[in-house]
Amino acid sequence: MSTNYMIQYVLANLFQSLYQRDNLIQYQDIKSANNGVEYFYNRYFNTRTTFDILTHLNDHLLHKIPNDTNFPIENTITFPNDNITPSLYQVFQLLRPAINHVALHQPERDSSDGLQTNEKIILGSHKSSILQFNETALPKSLQLENINRSYSMKVLNDASKEVLSRLNSFKLQRTSIKSEVIDIDEQIEKLNQLKNDMNERISLISQNEMKLKDTAVAIKTRKDFVKEYGLTNKEENNCDDDILDKYLTESKSFLEDYNMNIYERTGSLPSSSQTDSPSMPQMFLPDSASDIMSNSEELSKFYDGPHRKQKYISTSLQEIYQPGSTVAIFKKAHDDDITCLDFDFPFGTMITAGYMDHTMKIWDLSARKQIGLLEGHYASINCIQMDPNFNLVVSGSKDATLKLWNIDLATEEGKDYGLKLNKPTCIHSFDSHKAEINALSLDREILVSASKDKTIKQWDLKTGKCIQNLDVAFTGTKSPKVNQKSFTLLDPPIVGALQCFETALATGTKDGLIRLWDLRAGKVVRTIEGHDGAITALKFDSTHLLTGSVDQTVRLWDLRYGNEVDKFYFESPISNVHFDNQRIVISTQSTSSVYDRISRQQWDCAQPVDFSSTVSTSQYKDGYMIEGRSNGNVSVWSV
Numbered sequence: 001m002s003t004n005y006m007i008q009y010v011l012a013n014l015f016q017s018l019y020q021r022d023n024l025i026q027y028q029d030i031k032s033a034n035n036g037v038e039y040f041y042n043r044y045f046n047t048r049t050t051f052d053i054l055t056h057l058n059d060h061l062l063h064k065i066p067n068d069t070n071f072p073i074e075n076t077i078t079f080p081n082d083n084i085t086p087s088l089y090q091v092f093q094l095l096r097p098a099i100n101h102v103a104l105h106q107p108e109r110d111s112s113d114g115l116q117t118n119e120k121i122i123l124g125s126h127k128s129s130i131l132q133f134n135e136t137a138l139p140k141s142l143q144l145e146n147i148n149r150s151y152s153m154k155v156l157n158d159a160s161k162e163v164l165s166r167l168n169s170f171k172l173q174r175t176s177i178k179s180e181v182i183d184i185d186e187q188i189e190k191l192n193q194l195k196n197d198m199n200e201r202i203s204l205i206s207q208n209e210m211k212l213k214d215t216a217v218a219i220k221t222r223k224d225f226v227k228e229y230g231l232t233n234k235e236e237n238n239c240d241d242d243i244l245d246k247y248l249t250e251s252k253s254f255l256e257d258y259n260m261n262i263y264e265r266t267g268s269l270p271s272s273s274q275t276d277s278p279s280m281p282q283m284f285l286p287d288s289a290s291d292i293m294s295n296s297e298e299l300s301k302f303y304d305g306p307h308r309k310q311k312y313i314s315t316s317l318q319e320i321y322q323p324g325s326t327v328a329i330f331k332k333a334h335d336d337d338i339t340c341l342d343f344d345f346p347f348g349t350m351i352t353a354g355y356m357d358h359t360m361k362i363w364d365l366s367a368r369k370q371i372g373l374l375e376g377h378y379a380s381i382n383c384i385q386m387d388p389n390f391n392l393v394v395s396g397s398k399d400a401t402l403k404l405w406n407i408d409l410a411t412e413e414g415k416d417y418g419l420k421l422n423k424p425t426c427i428h429s430f431d432s433h434k435a436e437i438n439a440l441s442l443d444r445e446i447l448v449s450a451s452k453d454k455t456i457k458q459w460d461l462k463t464g465k466c467i468q469n470l471d472v473a474f475t476g477t478k479s480p481k482v483n484q485k486s487f488t489l490l491d492p493p494i495v496g497a498l499q500c501f502e503t504a505l506a507t508g509t510k511d512g513l514i515r516l517w518d519l520r521a522g523k524v525v526r527t528i529e530g531h532d533g534a535i536t537a538l539k540f541d542s543t544h545l546l547t548g549s550v551d552q553t554v555r556l557w558d559l560r561y562g563n564e565v566d567k568f569y570f571e572s573p574i575s576n577v578h579f580d581n582q583r584i585v586i587s588t589q590s591t592s593s594v595y596d597r598i599s600r601q602q603w604d605c606a607q608p609v610d611f612s613s614t615v616s617t618s619q620y621k622d623g624y625m626i627e628g629r630s631n632g633n634v635s636v637w638s639v
Contacts, residue, residue, distance in 0.1 A: 072115075214366075225408055229423075231626060321638035324594075324603060327624065328368050330634040333361065338628025340384045340617050342393070345623040349407065352395050352634055353381035359393060360384065362404055362410055365636065370449035372414035374405050376426045385442045392427065394447060396437030402430035402449055404461070428464045432457060438493040441500045446519075448505060450495035454506065458500075468522055472509065492534035492550060499540060506545060508535025514557075530555055530564055537577040546584065548574025554586050568595065583639060585625050587618040592627050592639045605637050 048242075085288040140146055141159050150156055226232050321327050334354030343350040343365060350363040351374070358379060362372035379398035386393045391407040403426050410425040435452035442448075447459040458468035472495055497508040505517035514528040514535060533551035540546070544565075545557040550573040556566040568586065584595040592605040592615055605627070613631035620626075625637045 041284070063065070152331075199517070221408075225412065323623075323639055324605075325638050327636040327638055328365070329636070330363065330368070332632045333363070333634045334632045336632055337630045338616050338632060338634060339381055341626060341628050341634065342384045342386045342619050343384050343621065343626055344388065346622050349386070350626065350634075351384055351386060351407075352628060353384055353395070354632065355380050358397075360393070360405075362407065362414065370414070372407070372410040374410055374425060376403055376405075376429075377401070379436070382436065383440045384436050385440060387442060389444070394440060394442055395556045396440045396449055398436040400431070400433045400435055400437065400451065400453075402437060402440065402447070402459070404428045404430075404434075429458075430459055430464065430466070432466045439495055439498050441498050441505075442501065443500050446500060446502075448498060448500045450493070450498050450507070452493050454494055456495060456498065456505075460519075468519065470517070470522060472507070492536055496534050496536045497538045497547075499538060501540075506538055506540050508538045508547055508549075510534040512549065512551070514538065514545065516559075526562065528557060528562060530557075536574055539577055539579055541579075544579070546579050548577040548586065552572070552588075554584075555582070575615060576618045578618070583620075583623075585620040585639060587615045587627060589614045590638075591615060592618055592625060605635075605639070 027047050062280055138164070139232045142154070142162055147156070147159060150159075174206060216600050258467070330352075330612055333352050334357060335357040336357075339353050339355050341350065341352040347366045349371075350365050351358045351360050352363065357374075358377050358381065360374040360381060362374065363369065364371045374393075374395075377395065377397040377399055378409065381395050381397045384393060386407075393407060395405065396402050406425050406427050409423055413425065419423040430447075430449070433449065433451040433453055433455070437449050437451050439450040440448065442461075445461045447461055448456060450456045454471065454473040456470040456472055457466050458470070459465065460467050468506050492510050495507055495508050496510065498507050500519070503519045507515045507517065509515065510532040512529070512533055512535060514531075515524045516526040516528070517523065518525050528545070531547065531549040531551050531553065535547055535549050537548035540559065545559050546554065547557070548554045552570045552573055552579055554568040554570070554574055555564050556579075557563065558565050568584075570586070570588045570590075570593075572589040574586060574588055576585075578585040579597075582597055584597060586593045586595070594605065595602045605625070613633065614631040615627050616630050618625060618627040620639070623639060625639045627633060627637070628634050
């Protein structure tokens with residue numbers, strides 16, 4: 001029996017015979033009683049009679065009372081053990097001064113509810129006053145000044161008894177409070193356990209909810225695919241769209257109700273806010289429809305079809321993986337070196353390419369399995385980029401061609417039960433370059449590619465035509481101070497990296513310079529110097545530019561002023577760089593490193609499988625990094 005209940009029980013015994021309620025309730029039910037007084041209310045007897053019935057002890061029970069000479073009676077001093085729960089009598093003796101104190105300092109009747117003060121004490125409104133009552137002031141008989149003046153043995157003996165009585169009371173109070181603390185700890189433990197159980201239920205609900213979301217998106221995607229390629233039954237051609245389809249296409253309620261993030265981007269920069277830029281001039285606009293050849297008509301038709309991405313992912317899935325943890329490892333994704341890879345969003349679709357097999361594999365990052373294959377290049381694939389808005393991917397190869405691929409068709413062909421549609425997965429081939437493609441950048445309907453033929457070409461994706469040719473042969477004329485040891489590790493191309501956004505283009509070249517171009521005029525508008533070796537990687541947003549080089553450094557530049565704002569040193573050449581508002585991700589031949597821009601801390605992605613392999617390529621998006629290694633493995637990290 002807890003101390004709180006004993007207190008209520010003792011107080012009820014003290015005051016129950018004084019009061020009776022007008023509104024009588026059912027016969028005794030301790031579970032329905034809110035306090036000690038209500039326990040004695042019933043519709044048959046008054047509280048006095050009820051108390052007599054419930055507290056009556058017959059002779060048989062009285063004979064069972066043990067004859068304990070140490071049983072505490074009034075005016076008897078005892079020293080209970082702190083670890084033993086006090087008896088009801090001791091609790092009553094302890095509370096008697098507090099009850100008297102509270103009763104004397106409260107009005108006789110509370111007009112708000114008709115209950116007298118003592119009854120309100122029992123009902124609990126002044127329970128805290130009783131428990132918190134502490135008689136701090138010593139009586140005059142125990143004050144040191146009076147003790148030191150006394151010459152009476154009787155007075156001193158009485159003072160001794162009072163001291164022992166008060167010490168005994170303090171021990172009882174301490175024991176009672178300790179008991180309450182234990183009860184509170186047990187309640188807290190139960191609440192924590194209940195909280196953990198609720199969190200587990202929330203996690204289970206989230207997982208089931210996510211499965212339904214995936215199913216909802218799969219239903220809509222499948223319906224669009226079946227309609228586009230005419231695979232539906234003829235009698236079903238005129239069937240109405242179901243309510244789920246309307247949720248996904250006409251209303252945002254599906255997203256708002258289930259807290260989903262739509263990965264349907266409109267060409268925004270990777271981190272900072274967008275800046276307005278002029279539209280493309282007339283000289284760069286695509287040709288009229290009458291001039292488009294038959295192979296370009298198929299390309300234009302793709303963009304007019306239902307190929308716009310409608311990918312969803314719940315934030316709860318990302319919360320499962322803590323930063324620095326390995327999400328998945330695809331062992332032997334290819335038989336040899338991973339030359340390049342890309343993915344559309346975390347737990348979405350990934351595409352990888354190997355050095356010798358001349359193919360690209362399509363992977364489901366959630367199911368962690370291969371779901372398709374892209375074949376068509378005649379040499380190794382050097383660069384890949386997935387379109388953020390459409391279900392397509394563009395690739396650049398050593399065979400001097402760029403190819404645009406339909407991911408929907410490729411995944412359908414990859415199914416064991418899928419229909420053989422006899423339609424090419426390659427939408428279009430761009431074949432104006434004269435040497436291998438080593439870098440590309442895709443932004444909306446504009447594609448930019450760099451080749452070892454010393455040219456950069458700008459393509460219109462809706463027509464498949466080259467709309468601008470930039471000559472970069474002049475980049476080899478300058479001879480900067482180059483670390484020759486670094487060049488023995490790599491044979492960098494003339495254009496090692498590039499990125500475009502609307503009319504802006506940034507290139508990093510073999511001479512160690514970064515050039516910023518205006519695609520409207522086809523000219524360099526700014527040149528940034530600082531690296532001592534060939535540029536191998538770069539990324540930019542509206543305010544910053546991040547570059548990596550074979551000189552084993554990574555530099556962060558402020559595009560507004562053209563100055564260097566940060567610099568990172570490594571022990572091997574840089575292969576890839578990525579960044580957003582929170583992190584900078586850097587890959588070298590030895591490892592991938594993550595730099596937190598807020599806490600300014602850096603850590604490495606330790607490879608748990610094979611330390612002998614090297615990092616050949618990497619990609620980073622939305623807090624997740626995927627790296628491909630020289631042994632053919634692909635690792636997914638939460639960073």
